[in-house]
Amino acid sequence: MKFDEPTLQVRNLHKTFVLHPQGGVRLPVFAGVSLAVRAGECVALDGPSGCGKSTLIRCLFGRYVCDAGEILLRHRDGRIDLANASAREILEARRETIGYVSQFLHVVPRVSTLELVAEPLLQRGIEPEPAYERARELLLRLGLPSNLWSLAPATFSGGEQQRVNIAAGLIDRKPILLMDEPTASLDAGNAQTVLELIRTTCAAGSSVVVILHDAAQRRIVCDREIHLPAPLERAAIG
Amino acid sequence: MTEPILQLESMTHEYPGGLGCRAVDLAIHPGEIIAIVGESGAGKSTLLDCASGRLAPTGGRVLLRRDEQLLDLYTISSDERQALLRSCLARIHQNPRDGIRFGISAGGNVAEPLLAAGERHYGAVREQALEWLERVEIDRARADDPPEQFSGGMQQRVQIARALVTRPAVLLADEPTGGLDVSVQATLIELLRKLVRDHQIAMVVVTHDLAVARYLASRMLVMRAGRVVEAGLTDQVLHDPQHPYSQSLVASVLRG
Numbered sequence: 116m117k118f119d120e121p122t123l124q125v126r127n128l129h130k131t132f133v134l135h136p137q138g139g140v141r142l143p144v145f146a147g148v149s150l151a152v153r154a155g156e157c158v159a160l161d162g163p164s165g166c167g168k169s170t171l172i173r174c175l176f177g178r179y180v181c182d183a184g185e186i187l188l189r190h191r192d193g194r195i196d197l198a199n200a201s202a203r204e205i206l207e208a209r210r211e212t213i214g215y216v217s218q219f220l221h222v223v224p225r226v227s228t229l230e231l232v233a234e235p236l237l238q239r240g241i242e243p244e245p246a247y248e249r250a251r252e253l254l255l256r257l258g259l260p261s262n263l264w265s266l267a268p269a270t271f272s273g274g275e276q277q278r279v280n281i282a283a284g285l286i287d288r289k290p291i292l293l294m295d296e297p298t299a300s301l302d303a304g305n306a307q308t309v310l311e312l313i314r315t316t317c318a319a320g321s322s323v324v325v326i327l328h329d330a331a332q333r334r335i336v337c338d339r340e341i342h343l344p345a346p347l348e349r350a351a352i353g
Numbered sequence: 354m355t356e357p358i359l360q361l362e363s364m365t366h367e368y369p370g371g372l373g374c375r376a377v378d379l380a381i382h383p384g385e386i387i388a389i390v391g392e393s394g395a396g397k398s399t400l401l402d403c404a405s406g407r408l409a410p411t412g413g414r415v416l417l418r419r420d421e422q423l424l425d426l427y428t429i430s431s432d433e434r435q436a437l438l439r440s441c442l443a444r445i446h447q448n449p450r451d452g453i454r455f456g457i458s459a460g461g462n463v464a465e466p467l468l469a470a471g472e473r474h475y476g477a478v479r480e481q482a483l484e485w486l487e488r489v490e491i492d493r494a495r496a497d498d499p500p501e502q503f504s505g506g507m508q509q510r511v512q513i514a515r516a517l518v519t520r521p522a523v524l525l526a527d528e529p530t531g532g533l534d535v536s537v538q539a540t541l542i543e544l545l546r547k548l549v550r551d552h553q554i555a556m557v558v559v560t561h562d563l564a565v566a567r568y569l570a571s572r573m574l575v576m577r578a579g580r581v582v583e584a585g586l587t588d589q590v591l592h593d594p595q596h597p598y599s600q601s602l603v604a605s606v607l608r609g
Contacts, residue, residue, distance in 0.1 A: 135597035136604055177586060179593040202572050202586045203382075223568060224539035238550065 120189065121151035122322040123175070123291050128184035128198065130167065130174055144170045148184070150341050154290070157313060157323040159333045162343035168326045169218075171343065172293045174198070175324065176215040177205040188212055188291060210239065213291040216284035218299060220276040222269045228254070228279050229264045235287040253282040256312070258305060273300040281309055285316065292316060294325040298332060310336045355382050358418045358555045359404065359442075359523050365412035366399050372579040373399030376413070379574065379584075383522065384553040386546075388566035388587065390602070391576035397559040400576075401525050404557065406438045417441055417523070439470060443516035447528035449508035453500055453515055459486060460496035463514045470519050485514040489544060506537035510544070517548060524549070524556040530565055542568050563606050567591055575599045 126149050132142040144167040152158050160168040173179040175186055177197050186197040190212045197205060197213075209215075223231065229250050230237075236246035254264060257278040263271065268279045277300045284292070294313070298306040306329075313336050317323055327333045333340060357380035366373035374396035381387050389397050402408035404415055406426050415426040419441055426434060446452040453462045463482035472478050483493050489510035500508050509529065516524060529545065530538040546569055549556050558569055566573050566587055573590050575583040575598065583596040594600045 132593075134600070136601045173592065178588050180585075180589060180595055202584070202589075205586060206571055223543070224536075225543050 119153065121187075122154050122189045123150075123152040123324070124185075124187040125150045125175070126185040126187070128171070128174060128186065129182040130170055130179065131182055145343065148343065152291075152322040152324060154320050154322055155317050156339075157317045157325065157337045159337040159340045160324065160326050160343060161333070161340045163345050166343040166345055168343060169295050172215070172295050172324065172326065175293055176213060177209070178215075212289055214284055214287070214289035214293065216281055216292070216294045216297055218277075218295045220268060220280040222267065222276070224269065225267055227265050228259070228268050228271075231268065232279060232282045232286055235283060239287065249286055250282065253286055254279075257282055257308060274302065274305065277301060278305060278309075281312070285312055288316060288319060288321060290321055292321050292323045294323065296326050296328065298327065298329070306332065356418060357382050359557075360416040360418075360423065361400075361404060361413070362416065363413035364400070364403055364410045364415060366396075366403050366408060367411045368399075372396070374403070374576070375579045377574075377581055379557075379581075381523070381555045381557060383555050384550065385572070386549055386556045386558060386570045388570035388573040389557065389559045389576060390561060390563060390566050390573060392561060392602075394578075395576040396579040397576055398527060399579075401444070401527055401557070401559055405442060405444050405525050406434055439466075440519070441521055442523045442525065443519070443521040444525045445509075445512050445516050445527070445529050447531040449500065449505070449512050452512040453508065455499065455501050457499070458497045459491065459500055459503070459511050462500065462511055463518050466515060466519045481518060482514075485518045486511070488517075488548070489514045490540075504537075506533055506541060509533065509541055513541075513545065513548070517552070517554070520552065522555060524554050526556060526558045528560055528562075529558065530560075530562070538565075545569065563591065563603065575602065 128148040129146045130144045132144065134140045148171060160171060162168060170179060174181050181198045184198055187194050188197055188208060190208050195204060195208055197208060229247055232250040232254060233246040236249065237243065259275060259278050268276050281297055297309050301309060310332060313323055313325065359381045361377050361379040364377045365375045377400055389400065391397055403410045409427050416423045417426055417437060419437060424437060460479065460482045463485050464478045467478045467481060483496055486493060486496055491507060491510055500511050503511065530541050533541065542565060558565065560566055570587045573587045574581050575590060575596065577598045583590060583594065583599045590599060591603055594603045
């Protein structure tokens with residue numbers, strides 16, 4: 116493998132939703148998306164509302180099923196095509212290679228904030244004390260008051276939940292990180308911290324693909340933008 | 354990657370009156386939780402009965418790994434099968450009455466499988482039983498009380514301790530949170546998740562509750578009329594279901 120080969124390469128990706136309970140209505144989202152991201156690079160997905168930015172990110176994480184195309188990740192000593200991998204291979208890639216910070220926190224009842232943030236490390240077999248120590252560092256950096264750490268985040272504000280989500284997404288640095296509007300619910304100060312954390316992640320060698328609506332934020336953090344074309348005409352074909 | 358510990362190969366069970374489950378393929382690895390979802394009559398419980406050695410499939414195979422060897426559950430002798438199941442596999446039922454004995458104490462319930470497995474030292478058995486009660490968050494002081502005096506959630510936790518005390522590699526759970534209050538469900542799910550993670554157990558959980566599948570399982574199977582209609586990552590099946598039946602199943606619950 117050549118050193119400068121992209122860590123993430125998407126080739127000719129197609130996605131159409133087929134809604135069976137509604138008579139098989141077809142909703143084409145994109146057809147023929149290609150992109151490449153190198154180690155240490157931060158790229159923003161850009162394009163008009165409805166062009167499929169979030170859908171593309173979810174495809175890249177294996178959450179959405181693609182109809183055609185390839186999602187090649189540099190994984191272990193080779194490459195894996197996430198668009199055509201088995202469920203277990205995708206889980207392995209998620210443990211080691213690709214991370215995703217969704218827009219909203221998925222709250223698990225009764226699990227404390229600290230445990231939730233440390234979970235990716237615990238899952239990988241890291242000892243509890245260093246895992247919790249790292250979680251505390253990140254929460255501190257993100258300005259989440261320490262009296263909240265022992266609570267489950269169900270009752271937190273949108274901005275607090277988003278910071279918990281970001282901490283959980285960043286605690287175990289992956290070579291590829293996908294982020295969907297990580298600053299959407301944050302005030303300017305907290306947004307600035309998140310942008311700095313993204314830069315730190317890239318400086319450590321990760322590739323970051325991010326959706327950011329604020330053009331000024333994109334200019335601060337992103338090396339370049341990838342423009343997705345306008346949404347495909349949403350014809351109901353039945 | 355590790356080797357699968359339990360493998361179903363084209364497993365089929367046909368009842369005289371009709372179909373239980375047909376051509377189910379599944380391989381589960383240590384530390385993994387797989388959810389099987391679907392409505393009543395989809396064949397979920399038949400699948401568990403076959404996989405747990407209680408019901409011989411009419412087609413296909415059930416393979417269980419012990420000491421680097423895959424054993425076909427229904428071609429070995431019935432003595433061998435009983436010994437294999439006792440040492441490797443445990444099951445928990447929706448109704449605690451099916452999994453624990455109400456005539457003996459909570460501690461006795463947890464100790465019993467150890468005695469059945471040949472453990473003879475009374476002090477060691479009692480200490481292990483007490484440790485497992487603590488692991489499922491039941492106070493040692495309650496060990497001598499009969500489960501009859503426990504709440505439904507506590508009874509279910511006694512059942513979990515009884516199932517896991519012999520350190521089985523595989524745990525099969527049939528609607529483990531069915532019939533419990535929502536808050537009790539949440540505690541139980543979190544408890545199961547941690548025990549499976551810490552002890553690297555392979556777990557199959559049958560449920561009709563998609564939230565249980567979402568919290569517990571990394572992969573899931575959707576069954577309908579005896580067949581697996583969709584299998585995949587839990588988040589994929591819940592966010593982008595492909596099969597018409599999975600789509601209607603996911604659409605029928607509130608999204609959050």
